[in-house]
Amino acid sequence: MSKVIGFIGCGNMGQAMIGGIVKANLVTPENIIVGDLNRENLKSAAEKYGIKTTVNNNEVAENADILVLSVKPNLYQPVIKEIKNHVKENVIVVTIAAGKSIKSTEDTFERKLKVVRVMPNTPALVGEGMAAICPNDKVGREEAEQILHIFESFGKGEIVDEKLMDVVTSVSGSSPAFVYMFIEAMADAAVLDGMPRNQAYKFAAQAVLGSAKMVLETGKHPGVLKDMVCSPGGTTIEGVAALEEKGFRDAVISAVRKTTQKSIELSR
Structure with a gap:
């Protein structure tokens, strides 16, 4: 160029x-x-x-x-x-x-x-x-x-298409803030259970980075990748059940949709 x-x-x-x-x-x-x-x-x-x-x-x-x-x-x-x-x-x-x-x-x-x-x-x-x-x-x-x-x-x-730009704002432009909150929360839990703070951030952040890379590079549905980690009666499914009990998915969907709505309002 x-x-x-x-x-x-x-x-x-x-x-x-x-x-x-x-x-x-x-x-x-x-x-x-x-x-x-x-x-x-x-x-x-x-x-x-x-x-x-x-x-x-x-x-x-x-x-x-x-x-x-x-x-x-x-x-x-x-x-x-x-x-x-x-x-x-x-x-x-x-x-x-x-x-x-x-x-x-x-x-x-x-x-x-x-x-x-x-x-x-x-x-x-x-x-x-x-x-x-x-x-x-x-x-x-x-x-x-x-x-x-x-x-x-x-x-x-x-x-x-421009009609998708408000959705892009929420799912991509604003969502790093949601991801940082998730990393911080996971690290807080690890600290609560005895892990040093800096080490906790490193483990949590790398888990998010690696998981995202798995989605992009394998092309597999996130649900399939989740199931690969969840052994019957194991530790991971216990945590997944706790997230579902607390409305994890509903909270994320709500956050993204609220952000989209705010973007629409700002565009008027």
């Missing part, structure tokens, strides 16, 4: 994306330009990745073929209004903010342009992100694949 990729915003997610792009050699560092008012973030990114940096958002807009808006949702409107007359004619604008529909982005730019709405998640920071990619009708198949490859450089990605 010989295109220039521009970022407005150089926070955690922006730097995670830059790191994945550079590591995968999708473009050379010289073809990445980042704008931010935080000079310390810019200095850190420039030293780490050898990219171009600026405090002028319009400079990024004028140079980028693919422009990633990696700022907080409340900053989208002022940033877009600042740069809308400086972007290239055929720029692909990539948004990564929850609750920002493709139409809202087009409306703020005050014209129809190529927009790809993406919902990434924080595991991108360790190269294990999951991103939903949703291009508008001005984005060609090859262009959509280019955006997908960018996000696959620091995890996995899927092209989805």
Whole structure:
């Protein structure tokens, strides 16, 4: 890819994306330009990745073929209004903010342009992100694949219909928080039974990591994998019964659906 990729915003997610792009050699560092008012973030990114940096958002807009808006949702409107007359004619604008529909982005730019709405998640920071990619009708198949490859450089990605983005927000964007709570709770139980805290976190986190990998790499139904661990009359089925008694599945389903509903409300 010989295109220039521009970022407005150089926070955690922006730097995670830059790191994945550079590591995968999708473009050379010289073809990445980042704008931010935080000079310390810019200095850190420039030293780490050898990219171009600026405090002028319009400079990024004028140079980028693919422009990633990696700022907080409340900053989208002022940033877009600042740069809308400086972007290239055929720029692909990539948004990564929850609750920002493709139409809202087009409306703020005050014209129809190529927009790809993406919902990434924080595991991108360790190269294990999951991103939903949703291009508008001005984005060609090859262009959509280019955006997908960018996000696959620091995890996995899927092209989805925009109507699924609220569900993606809950099952992928927000769910790491639920997983962290699960890990913390398992570790607390281990500590209660005498295991040192740091060791408990390591055992619990690795169990989650390995279990997730089993789902992805074996392609087996999670219920089948669960049954493989549950020996008749054994320790695991005892724990599974306790989770069912406390409404574990119902609590998780409720949490995910509540999150989806909140995402829908924010998108209005």
